[in-house]
Amino acid sequence: MMAPDLGFTLFDTAIGCCGIVWSARGIAGVQLPEKSKEATRSRVLRRYPAAQEMPPPADIQRVIDNIGALLRGEPVELGDVGLDSESVSLFNRRVYEVARSIRPGATLSYGEIAERLGDRTLAREVAQALSANPYPIIVPCHRVLAAGGKMGGFSGPGGVRTKLRLLSIEGASYGEPGLFDRLPWTAAERRRA
Numbered sequence: 362m363m364a365p366d367l368g369f370t371l372f373d374t375a376i377g378c379c380g381i382v383w384s385a386r387g388i389a390g391v392q393l394p395e396k397s398k399e400a401t402r403s404r405v406l407r408r409y410p411a412a413q414e415m416p417p418p419a420d421i422q423r424v425i426d427n428i429g430a431l432l433r434g435e436p437v438e439l440g441d442v443g444l445d446s447e448s449v450s451l452f453n454r455r456v457y458e459v460a461r462s463i464r465p466g467a468t469l470s471y472g473e474i475a476e477r478l479g480d481r482t483l484a485r486e487v488a489q490a491l492s493a494n495p496y497p498i499i500v501p502c503h504r505v506l507a508a509g510g511k512m513g514g515f516s517g518p519g520g521v522r523t524k525l526r527l528l529s530i531e532g533a534s535y536g537e538p539g540l541f542d543r544l545p546w547t548a549a550e551r552r553r554a
Contacts, residue, residue, distance in 0.1 A: 367412035369405050371398060372425045374432040376526060379498075380405040381428075382412050383421050387443030390495040391428070393523065408495075428498050434530050436465050439499045449495070456490040463504040465531040470506050471513065488513065503527040 367389060369382040377394025378401045390408060395401040405412065417425060424442050431437040440461050446454050459474045471491075475483035491502040503524045507513035 367409055368415045368417070368421075369409065369412040370414060370417045370421075370425070371401055371405075372429065374429050375434075375530070376432050376523075377401075379428065381417070381421065381425060382409050383417070384445045386445035386447060388421075388424060388496060388499060389445040391497050391499055393497050424499075431465065431498065432527075432530060434532070438464070439501075442499050444496060444499070450490075452486065453490040453493060456487050457494065457496070457500040460491065460494075460500050460502060460505060463501055465501075465504075466533050468504045468506050468528070468533055470508055472508055474505060484508075498527075501527075504531075504533065 367382055367384050369380055371378050371380050373379075374394070378398040379394055380390075380392035380401050381388065382390040382392075382405060389412075390405075392401055392405045392408070395404050402414070424439070427437045427439055427442075431439065444457075446457075449457070455478055456474060459469075459477050463469050471484040471487045472481055474487045475481050478487070487505075488507075491500075491505055494500050494502045497503070505513070
């Protein structure tokens with residue numbers, strides 16, 4: 362029996378049930394949690410209709426374990442995970458390479474990524490490439506912010522709320538503190554103030 366071109370499996374994480382799709386060339390996609398395990402499975406199969414659900418091989422299980430660790434707040438690097446980028450444009454690949462260099466807990470802006478690509482005016486194109494990212498978490502698009510530390514968008518399930526949660530798990534600081542962010546909120550903080 363011949364192995365399928367694409368395999369996938371679902372796995373539980375601290376943020377919910379994720380999915381991962383792989384080929385012989387590497388990871389073809391990652392699915393962030395939907396409302397339920399079945400919804401996550403359905404989304405994977407809509408994006409990758411030829412994928413067959415199966416137990417992951419050992420190398421894919423290591424990627425799953427590392428994603429799980431990262432989502433528990435452990436400082437795991439995923440930069441060495443092989444990607445199946447056959448259907449990804451050259452420009453998007455370049456954007457994803459820069460995004461993968463951002464360490465957990467750190468952020469860059471769309472403009473800073475564009476600058477690293479050699480043309481700061483490409484910030485909008487960088488944002489579009491990241492919105493098409495088939496490998497969230499492995500290509501950490503959640504670590505990329507708009508100018509001035511603003512959140513920008515997030516095309517994954519849950520939108521900006523998910524982006525904020527991922528950044529919070531990693532201990533990233535972002536944005537300028539607002540007026541009310543500087544006030545003591547707990548009783549102990551108010552007594553010390």
